[in-house]
Each structure stands twice: as C-alpha cells, then as structure tokens.
Amino acid sequence: MYNFNYKKPSSISEAKSIFSSCDDASYIAGGMTLIPTLKQRLAMPSDLIDLSSISELKSIKVEEECITVGAMCSHKQISESDKIRTALPALSNLASMIGDPQVRNRGTIGGSVANSDPSADYPAALLSLNAKIYTSERTIDVEDFFIGLFETALNEGEIVTKISFPICEKASYKKFPNPASGYAVVGAFLSMKNDIIRVAITGAGPKVFRIKQMEEKLSKSFSTDSIKDIVVSHDDLNSDLHASSEYRSHLINVMVNRAVLELT
Numbered sequence: 001m002y003n004f005n006y007k008k009p010s011s012i013s014e015a016k017s018i019f020s021s022c023d024d025a026s027y028i029a030g031g032m033t034l035i036p037t038l039k040q041r042l043a044m045p046s047d048l049i050d051l052s053s054i055s056e057l058k059s060i061k062v063e064e065e066c067i068t069v070g071a072m073c074s075h076k077q078i079s080e081s082d083k084i085r086t087a088l089p090a091l092s093n094l095a096s097m098i099g100d101p102q103v104r105n106r107g108t109i110g111g112s113v114a115n116s117d118p119s120a121d122y123p124a125a126l127l128s129l130n131a132k133i134y135t136s137e138r139t140i141d142v143e144d145f146f147i148g149l150f151e152t153a154l155n156e157g158e159i160v161t162k163i164s165f166p167i168c169e170k171a172s173y174k175k176f177p178n179p180a181s182g183y184a185v186v187g188a189f190l191s192m193k194n195d196i197i198r199v200a201i202t203g204a205g206p207k208v209f210r211i212k213q214m215e216e217k218l219s220k221s222f223s224t225d226s227i228k229d230i231v232v233s234h235d236d237l238n239s240d241l242h243a244s245s246e247y248r249s250h251l252i253n254v255m256v257n258r259a260v261l262e263l264t
C-alpha cells in the first residue's frame with residue numbers, strides 16, 4: 001500500500017465537502033473491491049473517505065409498496081433481514097449467494113451498485129424490479145443508471161444513498177456462479193407484478209440487460225415451453241477464461257428456465 005489520507009465523516013454533506021476539498025479522493029464503503037484495487041496500484045487516490053460512520057446510509061425500510069435499503073447495508077444484513085425475507089425473498093436469496101462470509105460481512109449494496117461490475121448480482125435485481133437509485137444529488141431510474149462496464153450515471157463526488165425496490169408478487173434469482181469468487185458467470189432475475197414479467201441478466205454482457213422477447217412470451221404464457229426457441233445472440237456477450245460467449249448464451253436460457261420453474 002502507499003500513503004493516503006483517511007477521513008471518516010458522519011454525514012453525507014460532510015463527506016461531499018471533504019471530497020470537493022481533496023485533490024483526488026475516493027469514497028470507501030466495504031473496501032472489498034477498492035482495497036485490492038489500491039494494492040494493485042490500479043487507483044492511487046490522495047484521500048479515502050470512509051462512509052461507514054454515516055448512520056443515514058444504514059437503514060432498511062419496508063413499506064407496503066417498496067423496500068428501501070441504505071447504501072451502507074452489507075450483503076449479510078440484507079440476506080438476514082426478516083423484513084426483506086418476508087416482503088421480497090428473492091432479494092435476500094441473492095444477497096446470501098454473494099461471494100463468501102467475509103465478503104458478505106464487509107461488502108455493501110451501495111458499493112456494489114456504484115462499482116457496476118458486469119458480474120455483480122444486485123444489478124439484475126435492480127433492473128428486474130425497476131428500482132430507483134437515490135444519490136446525494138438526485139433520484140436515478142435504474143434504466144438510466146448502468147451505462148457500461150464499471151460505468152454508471154454517477155457524477156464525480158456523487159454518493160449513492162439508498163436504493164428503493166418496488167415489491168412484486170413473485171420473483172426468483174438464479175445464478176451460475178464462478179466457483180472461486182461466487183460472481184455471476186450468468187445470473188437471471190425474474191419478477192412478476194400485475195401479469196408483467198421482467199427478466200434481467202447479469203454476468204453475460206458488459207452491463208446488466210433485459211430480454212424483452214422472453215418477457216413478452218412469459219407474460220402471455222408463463223412456462224419454459226413458451227421461451228424454448230429464444231436464443232440470445234452471443235455477439236455482444238462477454239467471453240473470457242471463465243466462459244465463452246456461446247456458453248454464456250446457453251447459460252442464460254438455463255438460468256431463466258430455472259427461475260420460471262421455481263415460480264411455476
């Protein structure tokens with residue numbers, strides 16, 4: 001590691017004001033991605049601004065229509081919240097499948113969403129459930145939030161404060177995990193509300209995406225049979241040492257089928 005300044009604000013406004021007074025600051029949440037990045041010298045911020053003492057980033061609120069989760073809630077908190085498990089069990093299940101116990105203890109939903117890793121699990125839940133991302137400046141619809149590989153709509157110094165998930169009737173998340181890290185080689189989140197189905201895929205492409213053709217077919221007839229002929233072209237899918245783009249295309253159908261079967 002190299003030297004950097006360490007700051008621990010207790011409010012969002014203090015965090016923002018420190019950020020703007022520094023040369024090249026970076027927020028740190030769970031540090032699960034940022035610390036390895038610093039160790040590898042892929043980033044060398046002058047100042048680290050630790051968000052862990054900001055209590056307003058840590059609450060979980062479950063209302064009749066939606067669940068709102070503070071950005072600094074850990075994956076463990078989300079997977080173990082009785083309120084979330086009752087209202088939206090697929091979200092608790094997703095959180096319980098992330099990484100390993102150490103990662104779930106430290107990693108946060110805000111850090112995951114801000115990082116926009118193409119293999120992260122939460123983006124599939126956000127897109128399928130049509131979530132809203134609240135920041136220190138504004139509210140962003142999920143469709144406008146994930147721009148590309150490790151790229152979001154967040155501006156310099158903008159802080160994700162909370163994420164709000166509309167509650168649906170049924171939902172399921174199925175993933176084919178990388179056996180070492182747990183990251184999604186392909187993950188499919190399927191949600192159903194008022195006969196509208198939304199299918200969001202993570203891990204397969206440079207960013208999370210929906211498969212509208214599957215959504216339309218499933219909305220008319222909710223069965224694996226109705227989507228059996230749909231093939232997602234592998235042209236725009238990721239290909240790496242973990243899986244070829246052709247294999248990822250195949251896994252998309254397998255994961256969506258598993259989700260459909262769970263909900264049937």
Ligand SMILES: Cc1cc2nc3c(=O)[nH]c(=O)nc-3n(C[C@H](O)[C@H](O)[C@H](O)COP(=O)(O)OP(=O)(O)OC[C@H]3O[C@@H](n4cnc5c(N)ncnc54)[C@H](O)[C@@H]3O)c2cc1C
Pocket residue numbers: 026027028029030031032033034035051071072075097098099100103106107108109110111112113114115119120121122158159160161181182183184
């Ligand atoms: C071994 C390992 C296995 C993993 N497996 C999985 C997996 O299976 N599935 C999965 O989805 N993820 C996985 N992860 C990722 C992990 O779960 C975290 O979500 C991820 O590391 C980011 O969260 P963090 O809280 O650690 O963020 P940090 O590492 O602290 O920050 C990441 C980035 O987000 C920025 N940031 C953090 N919080 C905010 C905020 N509130 N507002 C604005 N910017 C912010 C930081 O400045 C930084 O650029 C894994 C990580 C590791 C190390």
